[in-house]
Amino acid sequence: MIYNALGLTLNVITIGITSLWVAIVLISVLTSFGLRYFNSFNAGIRARLLWLVVILPWGVAVASIFLLIGPEIFQYRLDWLRSIVHWHHAYTFQIASWHGVLLMTFSGTFLAVSITKFTAALKTSSRLSQLQYFSVSEELNDGIQLIDIESPQAFTAGLFYPRVYITKGLRDVLSEDSFTVVRQHETAHRLRRDPLRKYAFSLLALFFPKSIGTKLNQAFSLSLEQLADQYALKLVGDKTLVSKTILNVARLNTRHNSSTKLSNVACGFTSNSLQLRIRYLLDGDPVMPFPLAKLLVFIVAMISVCTLSVDFIHHSMERLFSH
Amino acid sequence: MQLGELEKMVLEYLWDQGPADAKRVHTHFEKLRGGSLNTIQSTLDRLFKKGILAREKQSHAYQYRCAVNRDQFIGRLINDITDDFSIGGKNPLLAAFASMSSSLDREQLDELERLIEKSRAEPHKE
Numbered sequence: 001m002i003y004n005a006l007g008l009t010l011n012v013i014t015i016g017i018t019s020l021w022v023a024i025v026l027i028s029v030l031t032s033f034g035l036r037y038f039n040s041f042n043a044g045i046r047a048r049l050l051w052l053v054v055i056l057p058w059g060v061a062v063a064s065i066f067l068l069i070g071p072e073i074f075q076y077r078l079d080w081l082r083s084i085v086h087w088h089h090a091y092t093f094q095i096a097s098w099h100g101v102l103l104m105t106f107s108g109t110f111l112a113v114s115i116t117k118f119t120a121a122l123k124t125s126s127r128l129s130q131l132q133y134f135s136v137s138e139e140l141n142d143g144i145q146l147i148d149i150e151s152p153q154a155f156t157a158g159l160f161y162p163r164v165y166i167t168k169g170l171r172d173v174l175s176e177d178s179f180t181v182v183r184q185h186e187t188a189h190r191l192r193r194d195p196l197r198k199y200a201f202s203l204l205a206l207f208f209p210k211s212i213g214t215k216l217n218q219a220f221s222l223s224l225e226q227l228a229d230q231y232a233l234k235l236v237g238d239k240t241l242v243s244k245t246i247l248n249v250a251r252l253n254t255r256h257n258s259s260t261k262l263s264n265v266a267c268g269f270t271s272n273s274l275q276l277r278i279r280y281l282l283d284g285d286p287v288m289p290f291p292l293a294k295l296l297v298f299i300v301a302m303i304s305v306c307t308l309s310v311d312f313i314h315h316s317m318e319r320l321f322s323h
Numbered sequence: 324m325q326l327g328e329l330e331k332m333v334l335e336y337l338w339d340q341g342p343a344d345a346k347r348v349h350t351h352f353e354k355l356r357g358g359s360l361n362t363i364q365s366t367l368d369r370l371f372k373k374g375i376l377a378r379e380k381q382s383h384a385y386q387y388r389c390a391v392n393r394d395q396f397i398g399r400l401i402n403d404i405t406d407d408f409s410i411g412g413k414n415p416l417l418a419a420f421a422s423m424s425s426s427l428d429r430e431q432l433d434e435l436e437r438l439i440e441k442s443r444a445e446p447h448k449e
Contacts, residue, residue: 123325124404126325126326127324127400127403127404128404130326130331130400131397131400131401131404133331134331134334134335134393134396134397134400135397136393147397147401149394149397149398149401150394150398151398151401151402153401155404157404165401167401239442240439240442240443243435243439243442244439247432247435247436247439250432251432254428254429254432274435275431275435278435278438278439279438282438282439282442
């Protein structure tokens with residue numbers, strides 16, 4: 001049995017984990033049905049809403065900790081709250097209990113997730129450093145690396161110091177206007193540090209079930225691409241030019257990729273993403289405002305449901321198994 | 324594919340100088356950074372096992388040459404990087420211009436082209 005400050009800390013973590021898991025289950029169910037609703041908003045609002053989706057479980061977990069531990073610490077002042085939810089052994093933690101199992105399981109999952117993501121980051125970094133080392137490239141006046149290779153590619157990479165890479169193979173087949181679109185689009189990614197955003201987002205999305213996490217990552221990627229398209233559009237002022245450039249680069253990619261590769265990646269959302277980008281450009285930004293009031297109600301509801309669920313799970317477990 | 328510092332230098336050397344045996348590579352690097360013949364031999368062997376070098380035995384020694392030229396190697400590297408995020412944004416460390424685009428077939432691309440042309444023509448109709 002662990003007592004006092006360490007016991008309190010372990011209880012706080014246990015409450016947080018339980019609430020986090022309840023929140024993730026609820027949000028996953030809602031997301032699997034309601035992700036399309038996000039398409040009614042412009043890319044900027046959509047990106048913020050998606051951030052909220054992945055951050056909310058952690059926020060809810062923190063709120064649950066305060067609501068459940070608070071009454072135990074400030075018994076006299078929060079008696080009303082204590083009558084609804086409470087954690088009656090705030091300073092006592094038993095390792096050989098369901099709390100201990102939960103803690104171990106989460107720690108294991110957290111460790112595995114961290115290692116996976118860290119390894120992936122290292123792998124990409126290693127490839128990028130090899131690219132820097134071997135490629136013969138010239139730096140354009142806006143800091144873009146022009147790589148002397150035929151394959152038509154343009155991308156931005158690097159977590160803290162992102163760089164834009166465009167191949168000569170792509171530049172040589174595009175008109176000057178289209179090349180400007182590509183440069184501006186990638187510059188937008190660099191200025192907004194999109195690789196870092198994507199990485200941070202994917203870390204949080206990793207705690208969701210795989211299918212939901214993939215959908216969230218794809219939706220977030222799409223909104224970042226659309227924001228970069230909008231940045232390019234502001235500078236060139238011609239939505240058909242931007243759309244046409246996206247399409248031309250897509251055609252080049254299609255021609256360059258082998259047929260086997262095409263069949264491997266031919267899944268629903270990926271096919272849609274290009275269409276969604278072009279349609280978004282042609283149709284213009286949706287005008288739906290940020291749904292602040294709805295969100296506040298949703299957040300309060302989530303905190304209430306998750307905290308009550310933790311309280312219910314805690315007491316049910318104790319009644320059934322006596323810890 | 325992970326390459327160590329010496330592996331990168333050896334590969335660079337073989338691209339520039341053409342086929343060579345371990346002794347010749349060692350003579351070159353001994354002047355530059357020191358190191359034993361064994362180190363060079365195992366580096367060449369690792370590059371061979373990674374499929375970057377090819378080798379054939381000439382009298383008692385292996386003659387190593389690059390199995391891929393510099394352009395092919397960089398192309399493969401870029402493809403590896405971009406492939407990672409072409410499948411549903413799997414690699415979150417990058418943002419690409421036409422990410423996730425290679426999954427569209429020609430008909431779908433033509434359909435999008437028609438849509439763009441229609442949009443281009445619309446202002447003239449008014």
